[in-house]
Amino acid sequence: MKNRSEDGSSMIGVYRRSDGSSSILSFNGSDISRQSTDQTKQGHQSLVEWLNETLPYLNLPWEASEEELRACLMDGTVLCNLLNQLSPGSMRMGGSFEPGCVNIERFLAAMDEMALPRFESLKALKASFSDDKNTLFARRRWSLPEDHSKGVDTNFNDASQFKEASDQINKSHAQISDLLKSNSLQNTSTRSLFDMLDKLLDESPQKMNVTHAFASILRGIVQVVEQRISNQAENLKNQNILFRVREEKYRSRINVLETLASGTSDKNELKKQKQRSDAEVSNLKRELENVIETQEKQFLELKLNAQKARVELEKQLKDSELRVVEAKELEKLCETETKRWEKKEETYKSFINYQTEALQELKATSMSLKREVLKTGENYFQDLNYYGVKLRGVAHAAKNYQLVVEENRRLYNEVQELKGNIRVYCRIRPFLQGQNKKQTSIQYTGENGELVVASPLKQGKDTHRLFKFNKVFGPASTQEEVFLDTRPLIRSILDGYNVCIFAYGQTGSGKTYTMSGPSITSEEDWGVNYRALNDLFHLTQSRQNSVEYEVGVQMVEIYNEQVRDLLSQDVPDASMHSVNSTEDVLELMNVGLMNRAVSSTTLNEKSSRSHSVVSVHVRGVDVKTESVFRGSLHLVDLAGSERVGRSEVTGDRLKEALHINKSLSALGDVIFALAHKNPHVPYRNSKLTQVLQNSLGGQAKTLMFVQINPDEDSYAETVSTLKFAERVSGVELGAARSYKEGRDVRQLMEQVSNLKDMIAKKDEELLKFQSMGMPKRGLSKLRIGSPPRRHSLGGDLTNSPRKRQGSGLLGRTTSDSADERRHQNEPRSPSKLSGGAKDSNIIEDIELLGIEDSDNEERLSDISDSCLSMGTETDGSIGSGAMELALFPETSSPTKISEQIEHNDKSANVGSSKPLKHTPKPDQTRPSRLSISNTSSKALTSSKRPITGSSSAKPLNRKK
Numbered sequence: 001m002k003n004r005s006e007d008g009s010s011m012i013g014v015y016r017r018s019d020g021s022s023s024i025l026s027f028n029g030s031d032i033s034r035q036s037t038d039q040t041k042q043g044h045q046s047l048v049e050w051l052n053e054t055l056p057y058l059n060l061p062w063e064a065s066e067e068e069l070r071a072c073l074m075d076g077t078v079l080c081n082l083l084n085q086l087s088p089g090s091m092r093m094g095g096s097f098e099p100g101c102v103n104i105e106r107f108l109a110a111m112d113e114m115a116l117p118r119f120e121s122l123k124a125l126k127a128s129f130s131d132d133k134n135t136l137f138a139r140r141r142w143s144l145p146e147d148h149s150k151g152v153d154t155n156f157n158d159a160s161q162f163k164e165a166s167d168q169i170n171k172s173h174a175q176i177s178d179l180l181k182s183n184s185l186q187n188t189s190t191r192s193l194f195d196m197l198d199k200l201l202d203e204s205p206q207k208m209n210v211t212h213a214f215a216s217i218l219r220g221i222v223q224v225v226e227q228r229i230s231n232q233a234e235n236l237k238n239q240n241i242l243f244r245v246r247e248e249k250y251r252s253r254i255n256v257l258e259t260l261a262s263g264t265s266d267k268n269e270l271k272k273q274k275q276r277s278d279a280e281v282s283n284l285k286r287e288l289e290n291v292i293e294t295q296e297k298q299f300l301e302l303k304l305n306a307q308k309a310r311v312e313l314e315k316q317l318k319d320s321e322l323r324v325v326e327a328k329e330l331e332k333l334c335e336t337e338t339k340r341w342e343k344k345e346e347t348y349k350s351f352i353n354y355q356t357e358a359l360q361e362l363k364a365t366s367m368s369l370k371r372e373v374l375k376t377g378e379n380y381f382q383d384l385n386y387y388g389v390k391l392r393g394v395a396h397a398a399k400n401y402q403l404v405v406e407e408n409r410r411l412y413n414e415v416q417e418l419k420g421n422i423r424v425y426c427r428i429r430p431f432l433q434g435q436n437k438k439q440t441s442i443q444y445t446g447e448n449g450e451l452v453v454a455s456p457l458k459q460g461k462d463t464h465r466l467f468k469f470n471k472v473f474g475p476a477s478t479q480e481e482v483f484l485d486t487r488p489l490i491r492s493i494l495d496g497y498n499v500c501i502f503a504y505g506q507t508g509s510g511k512t513y514t515m516s517g518p519s520i521t522s523e524e525d526w527g528v529n530y531r532a533l534n535d536l537f538h539l540t541q542s543r544q545n546s547v548e549y550e551v552g553v554q555m556v557e558i559y560n561e562q563v564r565d566l567l568s569q570d571v572p573d574a575s576m577h578s579v580n581s582t583e584d585v586l587e588l589m590n591v592g593l594m595n596r597a598v599s600s601t602t603l604n605e606k607s608s609r610s611h612s613v614v615s616v617h618v619r620g621v622d623v624k625t626e627s628v629f630r631g632s633l634h635l636v637d638l639a640g641s642e643r644v645g646r647s648e649v650t651g652d653r654l655k656e657a658l659h660i661n662k663s664l665s666a667l668g669d670v671i672f673a674l675a676h677k678n679p680h681v682p683y684r685n686s687k688l689t690q691v692l693q694n695s696l697g698g699q700a701k702t703l704m705f706v707q708i709n710p711d712e713d714s715y716a717e718t719v720s721t722l723k724f725a726e727r728v729s730g731v732e733l734g735a736a737r738s739y740k741e742g743r744d745v746r747q748l749m750e751q752v753s754n755l756k757d758m759i760a761k762k763d764e765e766l767l768k769f770q771s772m773g774m775p776k777r778g779l780s781k782l783r784i785g786s787p788p789r790r791h792s793l794g795g796d797l798t799n800s801p802r803k804r805q806g807s808g809l810l811g812r813t814t815s816d817s818a819d820e821r822r823h824q825n826e827p828r829s830p831s832k833l834s835g836g837a838k839d840s841n842i843i844e845d846i847e848l849l850g851i852e853d854s855d856n857e858e859r860l861s862d863i864s865d866s867c868l869s870m871g872t873e874t875d876g877s878i879g880s881g882a883m884e885l886a887l888f889p890e891t892s893s894p895t896k897i898s899e900q901i902e903h904n905d906k907s908a909n910v911g912s913s914k915p916l917k918h919t920p921k922p923d924q925t926r927p928s929r930l931s932i933s934n935t936s937s938k939a940l941t942s943s944k945r946p947i948t949g950s951s952s953a954k955p956l957n958r959k960k
């Protein structure tokens with residue numbers, strides 16, 4: 001608490017007594033005013049005591065009054081000495097203290113320096129220096145800033161030094177906080193406060209990790225503030241000096257006045273002057289106090305501002321720190337980003353370079369392309385013009401294409417006809433291994449088809465026999481050479497002709513070798529069968545743009561006059577298999593060969609005792625005209641033709657041989673009948689001739705391979721075989737006819753089919769009548785020439801509607817009862833079959849066959865029930881005349897019909913290529929209609945599965 005003396009004299013200090021009362025010591029140069037409300041004597045005495053102890057020369061009485069004490073201290077010398085005693089060196093006066101105000105000022109300055117309150121000077125001094133130990137401490141404490149500043153500048157050499165410095169800093173902080181708590185900071189001099197601030201700032205960089213630059217900035221600011229404060233202080237000092245000057249002036253005046261007073265007698269006047277002077281002094285004191293108060297206020301304001309500035313600065317410092325950290329992070333981020341962008345820039349640069357290069361290349365390519373396009377365009381237009389001209393030619397040619405194709409076919413067929421529709425090629429088998437020593441019966445083979453055979457055993461002129469065929473293949477001929485001369489016929493099949501190729505000869509003469517080949521694994525060994533089908537597929541492929549072909553294959557064997565399907569065991573009739581490639585055919589024929597019945601004989605261990613027939617049915621549709629072509633190829637590997645006597649077989653084997661010979665004889669009969677243009681051709685005499693019916697005759701092309709065994713032992717058989725072949729080759733069968741159906745024909749076929757259905761219904765009705773017990777007489781009228789017995793592979797087919805439809809590729813329908821009857825009445829004499837008794841060999845053959853006329857009826861009945869019935873016996877053609885006959889059955893009068901039949905029979909047998917107007921006799925009307933079976937197309941179109949083929953038994957035919 002600060003108090004001010006009422007008289008305005010300079011205030012030196014205020015001290016507080018221990019009992020709580022306050023005392024003011026004021027120094028005005030002449031006295032020490034003391035204002036006390038309750039001063040205890042004890043406190044006063046202790047003070048005197050302390051003064052005496054400290055400055056013994058004072059020797060103040062123990063009970064010295066305040067006035068005495070004040071008088072003692074008044075000139076300031078005692079105070080200076082006291083302070084010098086307590087704190088040596090604190091008073092920088094060289095040890096001598098002249099009495100006067102100057103001493104008091106020094107004392108006050110020293111107090112300020114030691115941060116002791118001015119107004120409790122003595123008490124503070126006493127308290128500070130009462131204890132010896134504390135004396136040193138106090139001194140140290142006030143000199144701490146200097147020490148500490150030194151410490152701050154010191155470089156710490158080790159951790160212990162650093163710790164020590166850190167401890168000192170902490171201590172000084174503690175002291176500062178103590179000062180703050182004890183409010184003594186308020187009384188601390190400005191200088192000291194700034195020292196402390198300075199000290200703190202020195203500490204800050206270490207403790208708070210503030211950058212040195214910042215600290216220096218802060219310090220600079222503080223210095224500025226300090227400068228300002230020091231300016232203020234300087235002002236104050238100046239003012240003080242001014243006041244002191246004035247005080248001195250007044251004091252000198254007082255002295256003058258006192259001198260004058262001593263010289264004058266007028267005491268009152270002196271008193272008055274003294275009072276005026278006192279008044280002036282007190283005025284000056286008040287002025288001084290006011291100035292001090294103003295300065296203190298200003299100082300406080302400045303301090304406050306400094307604190308605020310400091311807080312603000314600290315805040316800014318923290319912000320700056322944060323910003324610095326942020327800036328550093330940002331800097332790092334910027335660096336990484338910069339690097340990244342640099343990398344990207346590099347990448348983009350290289351990419352752009354690459355793109356630019358690519359662009360250049362593209363531009364160049366584009367330019368060259370443009371040029372090429374232009375060039376191509378020009379070429380294109382040139383070509384277009386060129387092709388336009390060509391196209392006109394082609395279009396013109398295309399108009400005539402069909403005509404040319406037709407012409408081509410016609411010419412081709414004419415060539416084939418000129419070559420002969422039946423051709424005989426003779427092939428001589430080479431000697432087999434182990435037959436080297438054997439003599440050959442073949443004496444000569446000529447290029448022109450001449451062959452001379454002779455028996456080495458017989459001597460004489462007539463021993464040599466000359467035969468002439470279309471071609472003779474010697475033992476060295478290859479399979480390919482043999483097929484080369486067969487190939488032209490294959491094309492005919494695709495043009496709608498029927499072709500039959502069969503191999504005839506004694507057992508072991510090489511029939512199977514020629515037809516199938518020794519093995520199918522090697523293409524070189526392929527026989528005629530495989531090569532023909534292979535060719536067929538190649539031709540269909542080459543023609544596929546103009547004609548769509550479907551090919552179906554059947555494979556049967558005729559064994560003991562029974563037909564057996566070699567491709568399917570389960571179906572009763574010959575099954576049709578659709579084939580699309582040679583591979584399909586190979587597969588099928590492999591199966592067929594495996595199924596073929598083979599039995600051993602003494603002549604040929606593996607000799608086949610059956611005829612095998614591979615039938616290929618082709619249906620072609622002309623894409624443009626929609627005309628349908630049908631062609632068929634029969635590839636027949638006949639059973640051995642040797643004589644029964646030589647085979648030395650008995651029992652079942654004998655029966656087999658007899659059947660084989662019988663069927664071969666029937667084949668001979670057919671050929672001879674055709675050769676002699678007999679009105680009747682006995683196709684029905686064997687299953688073989690039935691099967692081959694549409695391939696043997698006026699409209700078919702036939703090729704026979706006559707196989708010869710060169711062995712001298714087989715001479716007789718060879719001669720027999722060659723004679724047979726010679727006769728066949730001499731037959732002129734007439735022009736072949738292509739089976740070409742136009743749209744009209746197909747429509748007619750459909751009508752025929754409908755009519756057949758109607759007839760079938762009528763058949764059923766007839767059967768009903770029969771079962772109802774109609775008079776036998778009436779029935780007998782209907783059943784003219786009914787067969788005595790029926791045998792069929794498929795069992796009794798009489799009532800089967802399916803059979804009545806007569807479907808199947810092979811189905812060319814069944815028997816003609818009139819023909820049958822006529823056939824039965826025909827005497828089967830050797831002369832008739834052979835064309836005369838002149839040829840004794842034929843008679844010999846027939847004898848060997850052992851065929852009796854009594855067999856005829858049974859044989860014919862077998863044929864009529866055949867599953868593979870192949871057509872009428874009346875003529876070898878597919879009877880287009882028969883079709884017409886079926887179409888107009890009711891319109892023709894009986895007389896006319898009979899005439900027409902006779903006419904047709906004749907014309908058929910002379911090989912007329914024109915469609916025949918075949919009108920049946922009254923009792924033949926229905927059978928004739930039924931003799932047409934246009935089912936092959938149906939069979940082909942559904943030929944993915946086995947098709948019941950040619951077993952189209954016609955119940956009505958048999959019933960009539």
Ligand SMILES: Nc1ncnc2c1ncn2[C@@H]1O[C@H](COP(=O)(O)OP(=O)(O)OP(=O)(O)O)[C@@H](O)[C@H]1O
Pocket residue numbers: 428429430432475505506507508509510511512513514518604606607608638639640641707
């Ligand atoms: N041109 C030939 N070149 C070589 N060997 C042949 C020739 N012709 C036939 N052969 C061989 O003669 C033997 C009998 O031939 P193949 O079986 O073809 O006679 P085949 O007339 O069919 O007899 P079969 O009537 O008993 O069936 C076979 O071993 C066959 O390989």
